[in-house]
Amino acid sequence: MIGIYSNPDHVVAFSDGEVRQEFSICFRAHPVSGEPRDSDESTEVRWVDQAELDALDIHSSIRLRIEHGLADRAEPYYT
Template sequence: MARIEHFNNPNAPKPNSIVVAVTVFVQDEQGRVLLIRRTDNGLWALPGGAQDFGEYIAETAVRETREETGIEIEVTGVVGIYTNPNHLVEYSDGEVRQQFSICFRAGYVSGETMTSDESSAVSWVSRDELADFSIHPSMRLRLEHGFERRGEPYIG
């Protein structure tokens, strides 16, 4: 299913759903962050996705990272909570989702990178390399906050 990101777009369609979702800022021993290239829009992003029924939210972070990247992680904290009402995601099935995403911090446990139906590429990326990647502004904000290692989670 294709998706279009609307960010501060006054002509964006009105939202019709909010879904609890996660993104995961996981670093390896060299301090590189794990990114995927999404199959639905071609942009690079942190791994993540929607919470399933019967699942703790930290379990969502572990499951989505494993499914999209092949990497096993351990959740260690919260980078931030992202709820910008001016960030909408329009799906080809008619859903228009208002952003609600909890970005977790996690550590690498095991595994080798692999792609999935949701990721056409998976890569460990250094902070200096990020400028060369096509990344949505809302994802860049999460990356910035993850690398900053703030004392308190971002709430916005």
């Protein structure tokens, strides 16, 4: 496990009245088969070489998860 990420200052309020604080649990994994595919929650999904990351527009909270995953940390990160 890479870590558990959340931000109590980032609360999402939906138009139907639902309010939530999102979190994500990130794991390190290796693909064994299949191809990446998009969903209703994505516009593009693809494998990216580590050398390409700096050129991409990645939100700082997501970049932190990627950096922790690549760092091979001994202990999981918790916010």
